Amino acid sequence: MPLLIKSGESVTHDEQVFLPLEQWLESRDQGLMLEVDDEPQAEFAEAPAIAVNFGAFNDGRGLSLAVLLRTRLNYTGDLRAVGDVHHDLVHYLVRCGYSSFELDERRDLNVALKGAAIHANYYQGSVKQPAPLKKVA
Amino acid sequence: MYRYTQHDQQFVEERVAHYRDQTERYLAGELAEDEFLQLRLRNGLYVQRLAPMLRVAVPYGTLSSEQLRVLARIARDYDRGYGHLSTRQNMQYNWPELARVPDILAELAQVQMHAIQTSGNCIRNTTTDEFAGVAAGETVDPRPYCELIRQWSTVHPEFDWLPRKFKMAVKGSHSPSVDRAAISVHDIGIAVKRNDAGDVVFDVYVGGGLGRTPVIGALIRENLPEPHLLTYLQAILRVYNRYGRRDNKYKARIKILVRAMTAEGFKERVDTEWEAIREVSPEVNTEELARISERFERPAYESLSDQTEALSAKRLAEPGFDRWMRHCVFEHQVPGYASVMLSTKVTGIPPGDVTDQQMEAVADWADRFGHGEIRISHQQNFVLPDVRQDALETLWKEAELHGLATPNIGLLTDIICCPGGDYCSLANAKSIPVAEAIQQKFDDYDDLYDLGPIDLNISGCMNACGHHHVGNIGILGVDKKGAEFYQISLGGNSHTDATLGQILGPSFSREEVPEVMGKILDVFVANRNGEETFLQCYRRIGIEPFKERVYAATH
Missing domain, CATH: 3.90.480.20 (Sulfite Reductase Hemoprotein; domain 2)
Structure with missing residues (x-):
């Protein structure tokens, strides 16, 4: 059974269903399942939850897609990373706007939870922290 | 030079702790080989033919004496007493032990250094003119912009998992004929200049690069205003991250995407993206730039006169x-x-x-x-x-x-050379012995001076780490049925009005290379007008006379 992290905590149970785009267009009250190379469309903002499926953990397209969903469509619902989600890379996902993570059961939940906060501050702005760091001496 | 803020210091220390944890989990068998690979690459550790290689970032090639002493100590304590200066202005160690790399990184962090993003499919160390800030004739110092890019690109949330590695170079403001940063053979090349109003603006080139498919970058934006530098880079990187090919690593560099879209089409994509972010993104911050510039303290020059x-x-x-x-x-x-x-x-x-x-x-x-x-x-x-x-x-x-005064800068024996088959597992052929054989043959300084400036670049394989495509004379190691051969090209140039070399013809064995070099130089000397350089002469007479001489039937 996959591991799930939501709002920074481990969750054991989740009822959310995600439908592939074609099916979702027919029943928009369900969650929407996107692939990393999908183009964001305005109507996606209606979905109660969106999952992005990472075919490979190092596929950075899923990061840009999340940023576009959050900043271009101003999507505010749950945005979930699913598929090959790597527990060491959760901090990138969080900063690009993902709010929940489904990890394969071989992954280390503790690393994933801890991994969201490796650095106290980052240089750039992000979805999570839009203003770039004001640095002091 | 730039001094770290408290934040810069904290960031590198946190990174060391994080990587130490990852290394320990890997050694304990908790992290799979291929997953750890991606993490160690982003911390500078690359596994070569004989041992891991650690590439330490030297941002835009600038070091303090204190930092260099630590690099010396690391060479002694963790390696075999030497290091290697790379063509990206970094320092590489060829023999570190994987388990001790976190300790090396911790020592580096103590002197404001790191190895972040010196390998892997991410934004690499930004390079610049080695005389930035001191060169006669320079009107805008490129280093604050390099540092701005360093900070912006360090663990960028969106752009650390690109289709392929990504290299940027910045050149300061000069007369147009000066480019010591080779900006036209980078994924992004930036020329800093001043416009008529005296404001700093940038010309942005994209899609240049060497490797298997050498390309000269295309100018896609002129006179980009200073406050928009980062939003424009963000737009380019986003288009590349989303549409660059990920199915074939040999077609994954941005140059392939630019070619597929055409430079004009790529520029349109970037402009559309840029329009959408330029007004809302807070990334561009002239205050921040001013803060960075302040931390480049100008040295206390004494009031002296020329001697x-x-x-x-x-x-x-x-x-x-x-x-x-x-x-x-x-x-x-x-x-x-x-x-x-x-x-x-x-x-x-x-x-x-x-x-x-x-x-x-x-x-x-x-x-x-x-x-x-x-x-x-x-x-x-x-x-x-x-x-x-x-x-x-x-x-x-x-x-x-100390063996550091060889008077051959810019001459034939000032060879750019990759580590080649002696160290690198990608190489088809050795490159270092070729460089040595050429240096041995051409050991007369008077002859070298008479020949004038010649860039000789040697790569051990088509990945082109030795920049052979842009050498006035380029040598490429190739594999022919398991044997090492060398292909020679002529007329490459990495400076202003950059050009790629043209292949002379069939390749040569290693033993033949010095003699072939001799013939090439004979043709140059015989055809040279006055003080013409090799490149000027080549551009005037073309490749044919060289071909005729080198491949003439022997009697």
């Missing part, structure tokens, strides 16, 4: 000093000072290799004769940016003793 007469007398008395002055000493912005190139290109030593003792000597000279600053050039030499002119003779004598 032209005193130096002339010494040069007359000492021909060796005269040669060195002519080829290794460069004009400085400030009267009474000069910049000095310390050549690592000594026959018998791999280009760019430097020992711990040499590093310590260079650090001492930087303190005694300048302001404690050192640069690494992309031609794999050390540079002392500030040397008082009255100290030049002393420096020359000491540099001679």
Whole structure:
């Protein structure tokens, strides 16, 4: 059974269903399942939850897609990373706007939870922290 | 040079702790090989043919004497007593032990250094002119922009998992004929300049690069206003991250995407993206730029005058000093000072290799004769940016003793060369012995000076780490049925009006290469008009005379 992290905590149970785009267009009250190379469309903002499926953990397209969903469509619902989600890379996902993570059961939940906060501050702005760091001496 | 803020320091320390944890989990079998690979690459650790290689970032090639002493100590304590200056102005160690890399990184962090993003499919160290900030004729210093890009690209949330590696170079404002940063052969090349109103603006080139498919970058935006630098980069990176090919690593660089879309089509995509972010993104921050610029303290130059007469007398008395002055000493912005190139290109030593003792000597000279600053050039030499002119003779004598005063900067034997088949698992052929054989054949300085400036670049395989495509003479190691052969190209140029070399013809065995070089140079000498350089002569007469001579039937 996959591991799930939501709002920074481990969750054991989740009822959310995600439908592939074609099916979702027919029943928009369900969650929407996107692939990393999908183009964001305005109507996606209606979905109660969106999952992005990472075919490979190092596929950075899923990061840009999340940023576009959050900043271009101003999507505010749950945005979930699913598929090959790597527990060491959760901090990138969080900063690009993902709010929940489904990890394969071989992954280390503790690393994933801890991994969201490796650095106290980052240089750039992000979805999570839009203003770039004001640095002091 | 740039000094870390408290935040910069905290960031590198957190990174060391994080990587130490990852290394420990890997060694305990909790992290799979292919997953750890991606993490260690982003911390500079690359596994070569014989051992791991650790590439330490030297941002835009600038080091303090204190930092160089630590690099020397690391070479001694964790390696075999030497390091290698890379064509990206970084320092590489060839023999570190994987388990001890976190300790090395911790030592680096103590002197404001790191190895973040020196490998892997991410934004690499930004390079620039090795004389940035001190070059005579420079009107805008590129280093604050390089540092701005360094900060922006460090663990960028969106752009650390690109289709392929990504290299940027920035050149300062100069007369258009000066480009020591080779900006047209980078994924993004940025030329800093001032517009008529006196404001800083940028020309942005995209899609240049070497490797299997060499391409000269296309100019996609002129006169980009300073406050928009980062939003524009963000737009380019986003288009590349989303649409660059990920199915074939040999077609994954941005140059392939630019070619597929055409430069015009790519520019349109970028402009559309840029329009959407430029007004809302807070990334661009002139205040921040001002803060960064402040942290580049200008050294306390003494009020001196040029020593032209005193130096002339010494040069007359000492021909060796005269040669060195002519080829290794460069004009400085400030009267009474000069910049000095310390050549690592000594026959018998791999280009760019430097020992711990040499590093310590260079650090001492930087303190005694300048302001404690050192640069690494992309031609794999050390540079002392500030040397008082009255100290030049002393420096020359000491540099001679340490094998760092070979007066061959810019000449045939100042060879750019990758580590090649001696170290690298990708290489088809060895490159270092080829460089050595050429240096041995052409060991007469008078002949080398007569030939004038010639860029000779050698790569051990088509990944082109030795930049063979842009050498006036380029040599590429190729594999022919399991044997090492060398293909020669002519007419490449990495400076302003960059061009890619043209292949001369069928390749040669390693033994033949020095002799072929001799023939190529004979053709040049026979056809040369006056003081024409090799490149000028080649451009005038074309490749045919060279072909005829090199491939003429032997009698």
